[in-house]
Amino acid sequence: MVALLSLTLSGVICYHVVLFVGGGESVFLETLRSAMHTVVAIFLWLVIATHEQIQRNVSEG
Structure with missing residues (x-):
């Protein structure tokens, strides 16, 4: 992501x-x-998906 x-x-x-x-x-x-906006949107989606995965892992174990 970095x-x-x-x-x-x-x-x-x-x-x-x-x-x-x-x-x-x-x-x-x-x-x-347009390409920059697309990349920013993908980056934000990855951040949200990673955050939700971390939250899920914390709540499970």
């Missing part, structure tokens, strides 16, 4: 650099933004 978060943050940084340098919106930037 690796996924690191990749996501790297993507966010790259997106903002390209946005700053390019100065405008393009299809590439829209695609990059």
